[in-house]
Structure formats: structure tokens, C-alpha cells
Amino acid sequence: MIYFLIFYKKEDEIMHVTLQKRDKGQTWSSPILGQGALDPYSADLEQKRLMLQRFQEEEYAYASCRSGYSPSRIQVSTSLRLNSLGPALTQGPSWEARAPIEIFYFDLLALANYSEHLAMVRSFLQAVSSEEVTPPLRVVQMEGLAVLKIIKHCNEFSPALVTGQLLGLDVGSVLEVTNCFPFPTREEDEEIEADGANYQLEMMRCLREVNVDNNTVGWYQSTLLGSFQTVELIETFMNYQENIRRCVCIIYDPSRSSQGALALKALKLTDSFMDLYRNNNFTGEKLREKKLSWVDIFEEIPIKVSNSALVSAFMTELEPESPVAQCDYDRLKLSTAPYVERNLEFLIDCMEDLSAEQNKFQYYYRNLSRQQAQQQAWLQKRRVENMARKAAGEEPLPEEDPSNPIFKPIPEPSRLDSYLITNQISNYCNQINGVAGQNFNRLYMMKALQEN
């Protein structure tokens, strides 16, 4: 730890020492090695604070050299007050002070004082700090335990759809899911709903007692053939998003797991979509402005699976010796017809919904163009009339008439539904494509076997 002494003064038995670190923006866990280290959380906070300060200074230097403003004085800020500093400093050879030192004010950073640029700088700061605090979510790291628990819960209740809560930690750009617990199946009754909330609190409290991470990081739900893109899902997302900064939804598809695939997906809503949803703005114009197409509603986040060393040791020890596992049988099964059939059924339903939505839009556009034509006609008439009045030397009538029903704007239907249906359809298409691709593999393999 190296610091430069800037100045010190002695007044009323109190010595003020101001030191500046050589490397700005670097956090020290303690001013003097081995004395009162900061805990990691405060160290993190301190680091953020220093980053801000550094930014402020740089921003300030930039602003002052532009405007010719120069700092009149350095304001001394106190951030750490240490009583035990005396011995460490007095032992130094160049330190002359022998007077009893009671309190030291110890400054980590001298801050420049700025008055007029503050407001501008602050807005910059906010932009920077919000970026600093939330790096984009890149990976969802799940514990094997959480994966197994989700699968167990979803499979046991399949084909009913179930949900549960994910617990874990938010570490930088990684969201760790270390545990989860299931929700009881939903009831419509309000009383039972309140009961459900109690259940959730109780469960969180209990799990915290046995040292399980008790931060909510999202929820999981099972799905049938990937039909999860609904308005409810988005609403749940928005609810969660209000309370926790970062949340994901893990989707598990039991029907696909019978095909030997681990159908786990981590989803989140994209930021631009959330903005639009908050303002409930799904008109064509807004969507075009934001360049948001149906692909951009959900964002899939890659999943990593991690296990503790203990679990890994157990599994290595206990793994049965057989060279083929259940998932191999599942994958090589030739009969995929029921799965494809249901997929197609859902697809057809969705296509019908989509065409209904399309009709709605056509109807809207037809009405819109009819209205525009009416408006034009009315305007034409009014202009001719005005011309006549002008010729007669009368006051012209106004060219707008808000009381006229043809000027009432027709509400544009929301595009959210059609976007969701489109997403759904593309999902089914993907699944069908995937299965068909696998079927080709299987069939050609069968052919090879038969020929042999």
C-alpha cells in the first residue's frame, strides 16, 4: 500500500492527516495492513464509490478545461476514521510527531469541489453507474440439485402444469441457481391464494435456516410441447422484475424429455420489450421505432450445470456400469408419431389464432382507410365551402371539427397477441424440424442395420 502525504496540520490536540493513494480507483480493504479489514460487501460498495469518484474527477477535468473553470480549493472529505493509526505512523523514521495523537482523520481521496457542472456530471454518473451495476446476464448456472428437483416436480405432475421458485445468487454476469422449491398447485380461491403466499414465505424462512441461498432469482415452470409463450408468462415476468433486478424463467418440457433430450430452457424478456410493455405500447409505429420484431420478445440464456465436488464424487462412484443409459433408448426410439401429431395439432390451432389476429388487423386497416377517405371528402367539401364564403366576403369556417365522429381516431389493436402467436408457431416449427431431422437419422440407421 503506497500513499503520498499531501498535508497535515495540528490543531487542538487533533492531528489531521490527508493522504492520497497513488493508484486511484483501487479499493483497499484497510488503510493499514492487518488493521480492520472491510468485509467483501463493503469493499464492493467502496469500489463502486471510488469508480464514481474517479469518473467525477475525470469528467470534471474535462468540463473544466472546456470552460476554463479551475478548482479554487481541494475539499477534504473524510471517509474513514481510525483511532489505532498512531503507532503505525509514529514508527516511521521520517515521522517527527511525538505529541499524543488522539484521532486521525484519514482521507482516501481528495475530492474536487465543483458547483456548476454538478448537475450535468450527475446525469452522466447515473448512466454510468446503472451500467456498472448491471452487466448483461450471460449465463445461468444451475446446480444439479436444482435441475433434478425441477424435473422431479414437473414430471410427477405432468401433464398438469406446475411452477416453483428458484433460489440462488446473482454474481456479475452469471446467475447461479442453487436451489428451488415447488409451489402447490394453484387454486382459484382467494383464501388459498393467501395461503400460498404464506407457504412461500415459510419455505424461504425454513430454507434459510439450513443455509440455503434465499434470494429469489426467478421461477420455473413446466410446459406442454413448448406452449409457454403466453401473456400470463409476460405478466409474471413483469411482476418478478419489479421486485428483483434480475430474474429468469426456467422452462422444462416433460414431453420432450421422453425423447431423451434434456429440455431445459432459461428465458428472460428483452429490455426493449419490457419498456414497451410497461407503457403498454404495441402499436405498429412504436414497434417500428424500436425495431422490435417477434423474435425479440424473449431472450434465451445459455445454461451451465455445476455440481459440488461431493456430488460429483458420489455420482462417479455410484454410476451403474451399464454401457447404455435410459436416454439412449429414448433417443433411438422409432415411434415419434404421437409427438409430431400433437405438435401439428397445436400448430394448426395457432395458425387459426394467427389468421384471426390478421383479420383483426385487416379490419382495422380497412376502417382506417375508409375513415381517411371520409376525412378527405369532408375536407374537400369544407374547402369548397370556404372558397364560396371567401368569394361572398364571409369568415371561413375552421378546417377541423373535433366533434365530427369521422375524426375520432380508431384504436389500433395491440400487436402483442399476434407476436406471441408468431413466436409460438415458430417454436412448433422448430420442434417439428428437429424431430424430423432426428427421424432421418434414425431411419437411415435402421436401413443400415437391416441391410447388415
Added chain:
Amino acid sequence: MGRPASREPVLRLESRPVTSEEIIGPHGPAYRTTIAGFTAGWLNYHTKAARVGSRSPENPNRPPRSDLMAVLQFFPPSSPIVSARLHPVVLFNICDCYVRRPDQADRVIGTLLGSVSDGVVEIKNSYAVPHNESADQVALDVEYHRNMYMSHLKVNPKEVLVGWFSTGFGVSGGSSLIHDFYVKELKDSVKDLKDAQNSVPPLHLTVDTGFRNGEASIKAYVSVNLSLGDRPLAAQFQEIPLDLRMIEAERVGFDILKTTVVDKLPNDLEGMEASMERLYALIDDIYKYVDDVVEGRAAPDTDIGRFLADTLALVPKISPAAFDKVFNDRIQDNLALVYLSSLIRAQLGIAEKLNTAAQIL
């Protein structure tokens, strides 16, 4: 039931310190607590084996010393548990609880949930219960256990209390106390549920997280009460066979559960590829084996031969023309599917373009 007590003189026992030792029961090692100083010679098993007249397997040769006999009675479970099945999620949970145990704790204990049918206990779920253990007493957070149990019942009422788990090797001193607690709990919960089917005694699962003898030993025990006349003396923990139900884990794939970090979940085609490679390797192995046998390099094994013949007979005999037809039909079907889905996707693309064009108007 068993040997009537009146025929033999009954030994009056003074209260002596109680120790525990290991004996070999019908299903392998079992633990019981015995009375020190008493010749651990002849114990009368009131189990099935005893009823049909055979002696306890631990010392078949030693004759009863009728002058020094005490009738120690084991009361068998009311409906005996034959075996237990452990689902991997329970194992994962126990390991996780152990990793997250409090600083000073040596072991973690907790409740096991599951179902019972035909003497087979399926252990499907579990949760840890905080406890405190010192040399001579065990404190268990009973309130916590009950809260958690009620919460779990809300989610899945079919999963009921079946026993408890503990980490560590074998049964230790405090275990019988905890076990007594669970016996009582189970009786109470059965009363609550009015479910006579579940009236089996709890089982005790031990998971050796320390790998004390170099292997992952997971054992299940049921408790048998030992009493002298009317006085309950001790409980014997009898090991029962434990089956690890790895099917679910297999579904997920061992590759994911075995290693500490997996960067990416395998997608459909990668999984398919792995499976095919495995199948290919197996076929290769069989070829090699058959070749070896034919050329006399390996000793022929009729069992394997018969098995191979059976497997080959399973392949349906279809004439090449018929197979080609079936094959081509299936290929056509799949092609149609791919075509359909591509067509729809193209439609979606066009629809979107048209929609944006319409907006500009």
C-alpha cells in the same frame, strides 16, 4: 410367538453401562446396543427365521446356556419393510445440505419423504432439519420439522414421512434417540392422515459423506426393538437392501451430473450423435467378440451366444422390397413435415414484412 419365557430361568440384570457393537444380521451388518458384561451369546429372534425354527444366523453353533439365560426379545416391525429405493434427487439434496451445514456440525440429519407399497419404500424427497448434538444429548428442531412437513404435504400430499437420514458412516450413539422421535412422529402423522396403509416404521438412511472406507456407502436400516421381558432395552438397526433408482438421473444424463461444471447442455442432435456412437461401439464390441470366438481366441459362452441369437431374432424379417417401401414412406412423411414447417416459417417472414409495409401507409 417364539420361545415361551416360562421354560427358562430369567436372569436378573443389574443396570450396567450400555455399549454398542456390530453384529451380522440376516441382511448384513446390523447395529444394536447391548448390555455390557452380559454374555452376548443367545438372542432369541422373534422374526420369521425364529418362527420356522431355525436359529439366529449370527451364532448357529452355540447351544443355549440354559442356566444363564435371559429372554431378550426383538419385536419385529408391524409390517416389515423389505427394501428401499432411493431417488437421486434425495442424494443430491443430502450432499447439498452437508456442504451447507453449520460450522460446528459434524453431520446433518433430516426427514425423508416418499411412499410405501408392498414393503418397498420409495424415498422421493428430503429436507434437512437443524439439530444440535453433544456427547449425551441430541436436540432436534421439532417445530422446523413439522413446518417443513406441512409445507411439503401442501405440494404433494402423496409424499409422506417414511424415515430420516443422517450423514456419516453407520449408526451412531444419538441415532436411536432421533429414531425414537421419528417413530412417534410417524405414529402421529398416520393418525392425522387416517391412512392405515402407511403404518410402517420409519427407516434410517445413512450417507457416508466422508468416504470413510474409500467408497460411497449409502445404507438403509430399520429399527427393531429389543426388550427383556417387558422392559425395553435397546433398539437394533437392521440393514435392508437399498436400490438406487438411477432412471431419472439417466434421463438427465450422467455427463451432466457427474462433472463439476458443464458449460453447455447437449442439444438434440448432439445427444443423438452420442447415442449413435455408443450403439456403434457396442456393435463393434459384439463383432469383435464373435470373431474372437469363431477363431478360437476367446472361450465361447453359451449364455452370451443365446442372448445374441435372441437379440438377432428380434429384428423383424421383412423382405427388402417391403422394407424399402416402409422406409421410403417414412422418409416422405418426414420430408413433408420439414417442408410444411419451412413453408410456415416463410409465411411468417412474409407476414411480418407485409405488416411493417402496411404500417408505413
